[in-house]
Amino acid sequence: MLNYSPKRSDEPIWWSLFGAGGVWFAIVTPITVLLMGLLLPLHGLGLVDLNYDKLLAFVASPVGAVFTVLTIALPMWHAMHRVHHGLHDLKFHVGAVGKYLCYFVALVFTVLAAIWVLDLI
Incomplete structure (x- = not known):
């Protein structure tokens, strides 16, 4: 028998953030780790002219600001979705409170990243 009035779910939102992250x-x-973790400290190995001032100028630009916020926020949404479902797999059924607490932590990191980047601009 088909259910013609299924219950609406918020899972597509969380799964899309999980997938994007x-x-x-x-x-x-x-690539970001390669650039900022290896090439920046090693001054580009003589291949590229990469220094802290240029990196700061990139982060202060609109494209760089969006890139930086996404670099911090999307993996955090991915990780917190994994934590939420990992708790469920480990038989810690935390219910809706645990679910929204996990996503609240990701939201806090997203907001803090945006505030930090806006402070640089």
């Missing part, structure tokens, strides 16, 4: 973390984060 996972893709961002898998594709963009290694």
